């Protein structure tokens with residue numbers, strides 16, 4: 483499934499990149515710009531960022547569920563990751579205005 487229409491980035495590419503970043507440093511705070519930088523892309527309209535944030539949260543939660551890290555550290559880190567929703571607005575709506583929708 484295509485997540486970023488500006489850069490033609492798929493859900494699978496984003497998920498794989500998040501896992502690569504977590505493998506390098508499991509405690510790094512992954513933000514959409516870090517994922518796009520790794521893919522050698524840039525956010526253009528950034529309308530995909532709320533979906534990327536939700537993917538980061540989902541993949542990070544699954545990553546820690548498989549890891550051997552202790553519970554308190556994971557809870558604290560996942561709280562920081564979930565706060566990205568506030569920063570990137572993924573709880574409310576994509577940042578695109580209604581007039582900019584293609585479909």
Ligand code: FES
Pocket residue numbers: 485486487488489524525526527528529530531
């Ligand atoms: S849809 Fe991803 S930058 Fe525009």
